[in-house]
Amino acid sequence: MSSIKQVINEAVEKDYTAEQREILNPYSKKGLLPEQVRQPNPIRLRDLIRQIRSAKTAAEERSVVNKECAAIRLTFREEDSVWRCRNVAKLLYIHMLGYPAHFGQMECLKLIASPRFTDKRIGYLGAMLLLDERQDVHLLITNSLKNDLKSPTQFVQGLALCTLAAIASPEMARDLADEVERLLKSSNAYIRKKAAICAVRIMSKVPELLEMFLPATRNLLSEKNHGVLITGITLITSMCVQSPDTLDHFKKTVGNLVRILKNLVMAGYSPEHDVQGVSDPFLQVKVLKLLRILGRGDGQASETMNDILAQVATNTEATKNVGNAILYETVLSIMDIQSETGLRVLAVNILGRFLLNVDKNIKYVALHTLLKVVHQDNQAVQRHRTTILECLKDADITIRRRAMELCFALINPSNVRTMMKELISFLETAETEFKAVCSSKCVTAAEQFSPNTRWHIDTLLKVIIAAGNSVPDDVVACTIQLIAESGEAEQQYAVAELWQRLSAAPLDTQPLLQVATWVCGEFANFLSLVGGGVSEGEVVAVYQRILWSSQCSAVTKQYAITSSMKLASRMPGTNSLVAQMVSAYGSHLNVELQQRGVEYTQLFTRYDSMRGPLLERMPPFERSRLRVSQDAAAANAAAAAAAAPLANGLHNNNNNDAVAAVQAPSQSDSNALLDLLGGLDDSANDVPVQVKSAPLPPAGTGSLNSDILDLLGGLGGGGGGDSGGTLISRTVNNGGILDTGLGSASNNLLDDLLNNSSSNLNNSTLANNTINSTNSLPVSTLPSSDEYGSLTIYERNNLRLVMTFQRQDSLTTITLTATNSSTSCNITDFLFQAAVPKSLQLQLLTPSSTSLAPAASLTQFIRVNNPNKAVLRMKLRLSWFADGVKIEDQNEVNNFPPALWQY
C-alpha cells in the first residue's frame, strides 16, 4: 500500500503530466511573454521545504521564501493553471512559517472551481487556512460551495461541507442552509455526519435558521453509524443550548439517549469503536453531556437518567485516561442534574479517588471539578480535605493553584485552625504569584471564621511574615485596623510580638515593618511592658535603622516617621532623638517625607504645646471607612459618592474621579471655615488661646467653637473633627492632586493618622488657622477669591456661568457657578466640559448638581495645574436640557486674569 502511495506522490511531484501539458499549453498563448523570458518550471514543494530547512539563519530563510514568493506571484499573475496547485501548496507551507500569503486567496478560489479533485483538495485546504469568515471573497466561494454540495462525488461534497463548517460567515450560512439541510437527510452516512456539523455552524452564525434543521434531527438518534450519531447529538446539544424551547422539545429524547448509553456500556467488545477496552468514549461523553443539559432543573428527566449514570459511574474502568474521561463527564452530569443524594456522594467519591491518582491530569480535573461542586455539597467534599491539603505540596503549579482555591472554599469555623496552619505553611514556600492572592484570601477567611481575636491577630501577623513583600496593601490596613480595634491585652500582645520582629527583622519586608512601626508607635506605652522592658535608646535605634536604611520603601518610612512622632509623645525620653531624626527629613528628596519632616519639626519647636494632643491615640477605625479606602483604587464614582460622608475624612490624594468627587464639598466647606475664622481673628484675638487651653474632649471647647461646628453642618456625617482634619490635610498636602506616587492605602492611613488625631481636639483646627493667618507655617495659604476677581464666561440661553479663582503655586482651583437666570425654565442634565492647552493639566470635579430650578445655581470645581506658567485659555462645551429641549453651545475663554500665571 505504502509503495503505491509513494508512486503516486512521485507522480504528483514530478508532475509528469504538467510538463507534458506545458508544451501543449505554452505561456505564449497570450503573446505577452517572449520565449526567452519564460520562467523555468516552479520548484517542487518537497524541494522548497528542503531549501527552507537547509537555511542556516533566519535571514537566509527569509531570502529563500521571498524569492519563492516572487516566483509564485509571477505565475499567479500569468494566470497559469498548470502550476497553480503546486504553488498554492507551497504558499500554504510558507504561510505556516509566518510569512504573508494573502495573495494566494484568489488562487485558492480558482482551485476550488477547478474540476480536478486534486485541485479542489488543495484549494479547500487553502481556503480554510487563508480565509475566514471576515473576508469579502466569500461571495465568490459561496457559489463554488453551492456547486460542490451538489456534486455527485461524495468526497467533493465532503470537502465543501468541511470547509463550510470551518469558515462559514452569516451570509454563507444563509445562502447555503438549504443545501446543508438537504444533505442532512442524505442516505450517505459520510455526507450526513458532516452536514450535521455544518448545521451547527450555520445555527451559531444565524440563530433563526435553527428551526429549519429541527425536522431532520428526528431520525438522527436512531442511527446505527457512530459518526452520524455523534454529530447528530452534537447538533441536538447545540440546539438545546441555543433555545430553551428546543430544549423542551428534546426532553422526550432522554429515553433514547439512555438507551444509546446503555448499549455502549453493556455491549461487548466492538473492535471498530473500542478505545483501550472502552466502547466509543467520544460518543459516551457526548451523550452524557446532552443528558446533563436535558436533566438540569428537571426532576422527571433526572429520574430517568439516575440509573444509567450510576451504571456508568460504577462500571467504567478507571485505570486509563479514557475511562477517567467518561467518569469525569459522568460526575459533571450527576452534580448538575437533580440526582439522588447517594449518587452525588458516589460522584464526589470518584473525584476523591481522582485526587489520589498519580496522573497529574486526573488530579487537576478532580480539583477543578471539586471547586465547582464544593458550594453544592460542602460536606461530601470536606471528607477529602486531607487529600486536598496534600495537593498543596504537589510539584505542579497548576495543581497547587487549584488546591489552594479549593482549600479556601473548604474553610469553616470548625476547621479554620488546621486549614489556616496548612495554608500559612503553603504561603511560606509558595511562588510570588500566589502570595498576594493567598494572603488576601487568608485575611478574608480569618476575618470570617476567627475563633478569637488573639488567634486572628496571630494569623494576620503570620500571613504578613510568610508572604513578605507580596502582601497587598489592604492586608496591612486590615491588620492595623484589627489591632486598633482590639482590647488592651491584645494590643499589648501585638506590641510584644511586633517589637520582637521590628528589632530583629531584616529591613527588606516592607509590609511587616509598616504594621510593626504603626503598632509600636501607636501603643508605645506598652513597650515598657515587653519582656524586661524596652529602653528608650533601643527603640530609637530601631527607628533610626529603618529611617536611614536604603532598603526601606518611602511608604515604610512614612509609617516610621509618623510612628516616631507618636513614640516621642508616649516616651518623652526619646524627644530629642526623634526631633533630630525628623528634622533631618526636612530636606529629604521624597516630597512627602520632606513635608512630614518639616511639619513635624514645627511641632517640636514652635507648636510644641500642640504636639501632645495632636498625637493622641487614634480612636478605633470605623469598619466601613476602611472598606472605602480599600475600594478607592478601583472604585467607581457612584460608589464613592454614596460613601462620601465617610470618605470625607480619608481625603486621599488619589487622582481618581471617585475621590475627586468626594473632595469637592469638603473643599468648599473648609474655605468657608477659613473665611469665617479670618473674621474671628479680627474681632477676638484671644480665641485661639482660649481654645487651646480648653480641656479635652471637644465638648468643653466653648460655645464659640460649637458655633463654628454648626456652620459646618453641610459637611455630612463627619462633624467638627472631620472638617478639622480636612483643613489640616489640605495644608499638609499642598502637593495637591499631582501627588500620586504613593500607594493609596498607605496614604489613607497617614492621612487618617492626622485626621483622627486632630479629631480629638477641635482646637487644633483653630490653632491651625492661627498659624495660617499669621503665615508662620511654611505651608502656603490660599489667597482669597477676590484677589483675582470673578469672571463671567458665559451668559446666554438663560444660563450664566461665573468663575472665581484660587491659586496655590501652579495649581489653580476654579469655582464655576452656573446660575439659571430664567424665571420659569428648568435646566436638567447640565454638562460642562472644558479643554486647556496641552502644557496644562485639567481636572473637572463632579458638579454639586446637574439640574437647576429657575434662579438656582450649582457649583463645580475645576483644577488646573500650570507648572510652565503658560497663558491660560479654555475651550468650553456645554450641554443641557431646558424644559426637555436639548441645548448645546461652545465658547472660548481668553480673558482669565493674568495673575493666575504671572506670579
Add this chain to the structure above:
Amino acid sequence: MQFMLLFSRQGKLRLQKWYVAHPDKAKKKITRELITTILARKPKMSSFLEWRDLKIVYKRYASLYFCCAIDQEDNELLTLEVIHRYVELLDKYFGSVCELDIIFNFEKAYFMLDELVVGGEVCETSKKNVLKAIAAQDLLQEEEIVELALRDLGLI
C-alpha cells in the same frame, strides 16, 4: 474545539487549524504565546492550562507537541483522547509517523484532521472509517493523474 496547533520542541509551527475566526495578527500572537508557555512547562506538569477564557490541552509525542484549545464546558481528558486518536491515525497512514512526515506531507496531515474533526467537533469515531475515506480520496487523485497522463499521451 477552537483551534489546534502542532509545533516542534524548537517552537516551530507544523500545523494550525482554526475553527474560530481571528485576524492573522491575533493568530500569530496566540500561537507565539502558547508555544512559549507550553515549551516552558516541565514534563511533570499536567497537560492542561487555563489561558484567557479557554482551556488548553496539550500533549507531547516525540518531538512534536499537539495543542488544542477547548471551551470551558469541554472535557479535557477526552480532548487528550482526540489528540491520541489523531496521532494513531497519522501513524497508521504514514507508518510510524515522525515529525519529518508531517513537515513534508503537511497537507496530508490536514486532510487526516479534516476527516476526524470537522468544525471543531469530532465527526468520526471509527479509525477504520477515517482511513478508508482518506484512502479513497487518495485513489481519486491517483486516478486523475493517470487519466491526465493518458489524455496527454493521446490514449484517451
